[in-house]
Amino acid sequence: MKTVLITGSSRGIGAAIAQRLNNEYKIVINYNNSKDEAMKLLENLRKTNPYVIAVKADVSKEDDVNLLFDLAEKNFSHVDILINNAGISHFSQIQDIEFETWKKVINTNLNSVFLSSKRAIPNMIKNKYGVIINMSSIWGDFGASMEALYSTSKGAINTFTKALSKELAPSGIRVNAVAPGIVDTDMMRNDFSYQELEELKKEVSVNRFAKPEEIADLINYLISDQASYITGDIIHINGGFF
């Protein structure tokens, strides 16, 4: 059984991924603030899979990332598959963004991807096997008004993904990014009013937002050997939004 570590998996898309992969993989759940949600998820997954742990770590901090991997390796020897999912959004005009806020979003969305990948890769190279999935966004390619900061963090993830895939392909490691459109999670519910969300929905061809489970299904495929020829790609999943 391979081991999957999913950053930011206490809620939303990350939790849906953990649920989708349960029983087929050993799973490392990671949370930062949402301990109750993480414990509930852990309890639920453990009903059928003894190989699940939950670790508190702020993945924007190097010491926390090292602790997260130390605990994963102590329990499951090594991490085969890394899903860099943790992320936060920020919605405001650029001139209103404090530099501290800019750094917080970049640290959480982008620097966490570097820190976790850096920590995971040596074991993957040793085992000549590994899969890394980075959670991007539609805005990483297209950019969104009032979301220059968030879009920048995701655009950088796309470039990181493409470059790293070339560096790691000779070692048997695949690196891809998934770029969802709008997914029905707390992130969207906290950023927009009900009315704004209804308006936004009209711009999506299928006239609805994605369910987190639909993103999890794509990731389940991408990490499997069925996707063995896919690397260096940014896979869009947006219901025809773009």
Ligand code: NAP
């Ligand atoms: P969400 O419901 O707000 O959940 C965010 C998750 O990230 C939570 O589990 C949270 O953990 C974790 N997290 C945040 N900061 C963290 C940190 N410093 N250290 C560890 N964990 C951290 O968001 P979501 O919609 O599921 O988003 C998941 C990913 O998909 C993000 O990267 C997001 O940018 C991306 N995405 C979302 C959408 C969308 O429409 N929802 C679209 C495209 C891409 P705690 O609560 O425990 O702190």
